[in-house]
Amino acid sequence: MSAFFVELWESIFTPGPTPTILRATNVTxxxxxxxxxxxxxxxxxxxxxxxxxxxxxxxxxVNWFAAELKAVQEAERAREEREGVTADNKDKEKRRRELDTADSDTEVELDTGRIPASADAVSSVVEVVAPEGELKKRGEDTPAGTQSSASTEDEWEKVSESEKEKDK
Known part of the structure; x- marks a missing residue:
């Protein structure tokens, strides 16, 4: 019985539905x-x-989803065996697909039409742009005593004074 719980604990960290997880789910x-x-x-x-x-x-x-996921994994495994995809080729193909996706949140313009072979090639294309203008602190151009320049302590003092006046 303890071996089942050890397997259950280890299968939690294994991606996908494992037989131990499915057995525990069905019993529950x-x-x-x-x-x-x-x-x-x-x-x-x-x-x-x-x-x-x-x-x-x-x-x-839950059982239907596990069966569908298993079928997709088996189909992917069969496709890889048929095409002779190795683990190294799989990583390269995955990296190529990630770089090739048009719906990513980050837009990168490359000066060539080819996909770079490594991340170093991508970073060498990016140009560093010098900042324009000068940075100013927020409180420099606002007149003293405005609401944005008042500290929180000053606001609490005002509230305390108002409370004291109401109590009188």
Missing amino acids: FAALQLVLLLMLAATYSIHCVVLSVLCAGLWWS
């Missing part, structure tokens, strides 16, 4: 259905029936 849903059945027998409440239907739907959808 079965226990929940049993509890709902016992509550229905004890209370004759429609709520238990509704909860049982919702539980059954969720149980089915």
Whole structure:
């Protein structure tokens, strides 16, 4: 029994649905259905029936999703074997796809039409632009005593003085 819990703990950190996670999920849903059945027998409440239907739907959808994910992984593995993709080629292809995506949030203009082979090539194309103008501190051009130049302590002092005047 302890070996199952060790496997369960290790499978939490493994991507995708593992057999241990699926077994634990199915046992948990079965226990929940049993509890709902016992509550229905004890209370004759429609709520238990509704909860049982919702539980059954969720149980089915979790198993369906796991089966679909497994089918996609097997199809990907078969495609890689068919095309003879190695782990090194897979990393290069993934990097190329990441650089090639047009819907990324960062726009990079390259001076050649080809995709660079490494990240160093991308950084060598970027030009450093010198800053224009001078930076000013916020409070320099505002007159003294404006609301933006007052500190929080000054505001609290004003509030305290107002409170003292109201108490008199």
